[in-house]
Amino acid sequence: MEKDGQKDKLIIKGIEFSSRLWVGTGKYGSLEEMAQALEASGTDVVTVSVRRVDLKRTAESLLNYIDLKKYKILPNTAGCYTVEDALRYARLGREAGLSDMVKLEVIGDEKTLFPDVIGLLQATETLAKEGFIVFPYTNDDPIMAKRLIDAGAACVMPLGAPIGSGLGIRNPYNIKIILETVAPRCAPLGCPVVVDAGVGTASDAAIAMELGCDAVLINTGIAGAKDPVAMASAMKHAVLAGRLSWGAGRISKKLYATASSPLEGMLL
């Protein structure tokens, strides 16, 4: 790993990601604000949702604010509660012609927006066979992560906490176990693990990266901040710092003090 983080590229199925911060495009005050936040985040991949075209044209088109030369488009299947719906949205998203990637969501419950992992596994298998590059949004369950990779997922995207909750990485130990569980399954490159959902502030993003995650996906944590552009910049630095810290190898935790200054040469 390069110390400046510049040559530390993330590559998934041959696609090179220059940033380890992935950003959602929902919930901003305006599309101008979104564009500024994307710029400040330094990201090169943005998630989008598939929805009916506004035939009355009351709103501006999202893609007018996203430079396709700069950003990769990652369509999601947000709002889908069944395998059938998720497949339908994924296929429509690909047909729009900007990406073979899909951030696959099969939601199990309206209140928590937790994934229906059984449906997710089925949908992952189907879409992977159809040639999609599948990024499944899953629970922080190491066994399911393993099953998803075996079903053809290109990476796993465990939640840190419920979508939009800002609760941070609620179970860092599970994320750690997920990293260890999936790594040998895609040797020699390893299986990317991207924390998706729950990141509320910069330290949350840094924790995810310090654990060894390959990237972090944030939407509400940036879009919902009082100053989304400033928060996008904060998240960018947190992800870089967390990644560097992981590569640098932290000291082990000890219960008692170890003096930093030498005891030799002290005046008696």
Place this chain on the structure above:
Amino acid sequence: MRFLILIFPKWVHMRLKVNGEPMDCMAETVQALLQELGVKAQAVAVEVNFSIVSKKDFGAFPLKEGDQVEIVNFVGGG
């Protein structure tokens, strides 16, 4: 009426359901419908009766009375 249709087929509107709304259209193909609605074909995807119509087929894909058409694009999302 049949006589009129034969002579002036273009005067006859077709009733479709587009994005869930009933709509009278002149368009006879997906491409013509997009033009009629002023939708750019660039980053959209189209379903007719729950089957995806590939972009290359927009010009040739015929629409018929009662078809359910869905035209989607990308919006902000996480």
